[in-house]
Amino acid sequence: MRFLTAGESHGPQLTAIIEGLPSGLPLTKADIDPWLALRQGGYGRGRRMVIERDEVQFLSGVRAGRTSGAPVTLAVENRDWRNWTEIMSPEPGGEPRKKALTAARPGHADLAGGIKYRHKDLRDVLERASARETAARVAVGAVALKLLGELGIEGVSHVLSLGEIASEVPFEWSLAPGIADSPLRCLDPQATERMIERIDRAKAEGDTLGGVLEMRFRGLPVGLGSHVHWDRKLDGRIAGAVMSVQAIKGVEIGLGFDAARRPGSAVHDAVFMREQRYSRDTNGAGGLEGGMTNGEDLVVRAAMKPIATLMKPLPTVDVVTHEAADAARERSDTTAVPAAGIVLQSVIAWVLADAVMEKFGGDTLPELQERVRTARAFAETY
Ligand SMILES: Cc1cc2nc3c(=O)[nH]c(=O)nc-3n(C[C@H](O)[C@H](O)[C@H](O)COP(=O)(O)O)c2cc1C
C-alpha cells in the first residue's frame, strides 16, 4: 500500500490518497472522526484547536460504507483558512500580503527550509512543515487501524512523561480505556495533575514542553516484516515512520536504550512450551525479533522535543536584514505530547497494515482475513 498527503496548514484543506486497500473494508466517518478529535485534544494546545473541528470527507474509493478497492481520497477541511484566504491565495499579485515572516524560529524548519527552497518569507516553509499535516496522517492511520481491527489487532498510545514529570503507573491493557478520559492521555492521575501545573507554568513563562510517549499493539500475527533485507525489517520501518513525525527526536522498541545497560540474560525473552503453545514470561524485545513480529505485543516509545515557537523567543537572525532579532512568535501550542501519541499510533498502524498486506495480500477483506486465520493456525502448531 502507499499514501500521499497534501495541503498547507492554513490552506483550504488537507488531502490524503491511499492506494492498495482491499475491497469490502467497512469504512465510515465514524471510524475516522473520533481519532481526529483525539488528535485535536490534550491539555496545553493552542487557540487553533478551538477554531478547527476536524472531520473527514470521503472523495473517492468508498461507497455505501465499504471500500471498493479503488484509491481512497480523504479530505479534512481547515476552518481557519477563511481567516487566511488573502495570505494563502495562489494568485500572483493581488492584495498586498501581510508582513513576511523573516525571524527564523530555532527548532522549526524555517531557516533550513528557507535556504533550501530559497524563500525569504518563511511562511512558505512553515505552511507545510507544520504539524497540521498530521491530521491527514491520522485520517490515514484511522483507516489502517480499521483494517487491523478487522484482523483482531488493536493499538493504543499513552503519555509516559511530560517535561521532567513521569507516570508511575505501568501499562496494562485493562487500563487502556481510561486513557481517553485523561486530559493528558496519561495512566497516572497524580502525575497528570503535576503535568498540568507544569504546563501552566511553562505557558506563563513563555516556554514549551516535550515528553515521552508509548504505543502498544496486540494481536499481531507472527512474521510481519522480514530479516532478509534492510528495508524489509519491521523495526526499521516503524522507527522511520515514528521519526517522520514532527518534533520526534528519539525512538525505542521494547527495552530500547535500557537493553544496552543490561546483560543478555536480563534482556532476552526465554521461550517455553506450555499447553502446546510457545510462550514467554517477558517481552524485552517489544514484539520484534530479527525485524519480524514474534507474536508478542509491539511496544514502541518515542521522545518528543518541546514545541519550537516560544512566546519568550530565543535570539535569531532576520533572514532579510541579517540583523539580530527575536524569533517569530506565532499562535502556538505549549505542548502537544498527547496529540503526538495519536499521530504516532496512526503512523505505526499504517506500517503494520502495510506489512499485513505485503505478507498476506488479497484483493478483498475476506481473502485477507482467511489468510491471516490460516497463518495464525500454522504458528500455533508449528
Ligand atoms: C501534534 C503536534 C503539534 C505541534 N504544534 C506545534 C506548534 O504549535 N508550534 C510549533 O512551533 N511547533 C509545533 N509542533 C512541532 C513542529 O511541527 C516541528 O518542530 C517542526 O515541524 C520541525 O520539525 P522537527 O521538530 O521534526 O525538526 C507540533 C508537532 C506536533 C506533532
Ligand SMILES: C=C(O[C@@H]1CC(C(=O)O)=C[C@@H](OP(=O)(O)O)[C@H]1O)C(=O)O
Ligand atoms: C494546526 C495544528 O497544529 C499546529 C502545528 C504548528 C506547527 O508549527 O507544527 C503550529 C500551530 O499552528 P497555528 O499557528 O495555525 O496555530 C499549531 O496549531 C494541528 O495540529 O491541527
